[in-house]
Amino acid sequence: MKQSRTAEADQLVEFYRRMVLIRKFELSADQMYKRAKVGGYCHLNLGEEASVVGLMDALRPTDYLFTNYRDHGYALMRGMDTGKVMAELFGKSTGVSKGRGGSMHLFDTEKRMLGGYGIVGGQIPPATGAALALTYRGAPGPDAEAVMCQMGDGTTNIGAFHESLNLAAVWSLPIVYVVINNRLGMGTTVEMAAGEPELYKRGASYRIPGVRADGGDVLAVRQAATEALDQARTERRPALLELMSYRLRGHSVVDPARYRSAADVETAQKADPVPALRAQLIADGTLTEKQAAAIETKVDGEVAAAVAFADAGPDPTPDQLFDYAYATPVPNAPTALPGERMVVLP
């Protein structure tokens, strides 16, 4: 039986599809890592799908995004091509950063995804400066651009976090700082690391209003992010948003997370937003089991195509090593390979 759904229900179904895309992309990335197709560090958004989808739906194409290294889902939700994101994980020339950055360093100028950053907290001062640049572009208002800067809970202990919030406050910058509080900085709990473990309160020293929302509730996330962004656009006031979330796996794909108790793991699994939204949509009649399965199958196809695209892409070649040494070429830039002479005798 074909039933017509409300726009709201349609929206939720679309959110479910996006969450499934992140989930399946991440599970695939994990597999590809284990098959040595992906190297280096690889951090997954598993368990944080509702937060990622809600945030990215609130962010407009004209806004700018800076994230930490747990950036795959954000890149996908920013509209970056699934295949090119996977290709970056594979280190291919066809990757979003041409194979120069890898998993932690996804970037797309056009989509205004200004980087995943591997250094904890490294993205916060540049994001703050991006918001500063926006103040030279025009007046605040409902159509003004804004910046979103995502980070993890452990990052709120770093100096750059506090320096940046202070700058945003004294300069009245249009930026929303988003803390994904998955309760663990690698293996360190928030309570072990933070003098004020209710992280949304940490903006108080800078008179930056803080809001805490349920990171597992995609609509609550979108609502909170939209409000914070509106405030940034219209009043040019920074905001701090804390999303309570869970990490389903280890810190990165190689971390078995043995430091977690069985009870903690069970809590995280119970809070898993993907099956939760699925169950909700089926329970309230928005989706049938068959329709849900069809969405999932379609996403499986998209992820499989992304892997195939990544696999087929060419590796960068050594002759391209110095291609992006400088944006403005200058004489005498070094181009010696290991063992080669820096000075070539005539």
Next chain:
Amino acid sequence: MSTEADKTTLVTYRQALNDALRSEMSRDDKVILVGEEIGIFEGSYKITAGLLTEFGPERVRDTPIAEEGFVGAAIGAAMLGMRPVVEIMTLNFSLIAIDQIVNHAAKIYGMFGGQQSVPMVIRMPGGGGQQLAATHSQNLEVWYAHVPGLKVVAPSTPADAKALLLAAIRDDDPVIFLENLALYNTKGEVPAGDVPAEIGRAAVVKEGTDLTVIAYSRATTIAVEVARQMAEEGISVEVVDLRSLRPLDRPTICASVRKTGRAVVLEDDWLSYGIGAEISATLMEGAFDYLDAPVRRVAAAEVPLPYAKPLERRALPDAGDLRRVILELLDDTSFES
């Protein structure tokens, strides 16, 4: 035919920097100044004097004491099309911002596959000799010169201070612009026009035939002075002013030493792993067969620079040290003038 651009004026290194900043801010409204005490206070060393009045607080932006924060903010502003010129009060304080400089400014262009340039300048003075003691007197330029993705320039004259600052501001990469406390009051002829220098080129600032002294920043002024004195004694010293520490102009260095056959590096940084070590290695590759004797290095003594004047003076390389080493090297190679 002489043109307006050929005219020169005698100004201080400080004034040359101030002129270059004013000129670039007038030319391009994307150029903003960012730093501690650069507006109302006009800069700790008055490099930004008058600019707040002329351009207003949005373009001459005083910051809180937060080097990591405001250097990083300048990176982000540059990513969105601004051309920030950051002043760090002294090079020593740049260590607080080094994650943003080395892990971010230097990486963003290459690491993201050439999608995003970071057109910014970080100006800061280094150098000892002012009785500021160990933490305020360092020459850590080699830390930055070591890092791909950065450009590092170190002008020694007012003319170069202006020309290299013009070039640095117009360059799309992050440029570390190294000033020196001892140079701010030095004077020199500066062309009236705005002609940027080429980053990556050294200059033979005094021609000679017997020996080459390679130097940069304050050390160049000492080298030129010693070369002039020695010319009167019949010793012809060539002085190569590096001007750019990254990229390093190896061909110019090697060409000079192939001509003279003798080389001395004068540098204000510490000897071990310093700029002179890199120059020496360069000459091993590019002038080995032309050298009459091993390269000599004249650098700072390897101690945290003491406050007391006699100790500070002895720790830093001076004209006497350079002169003595030149004479030793000439003696070792049986030089007769």
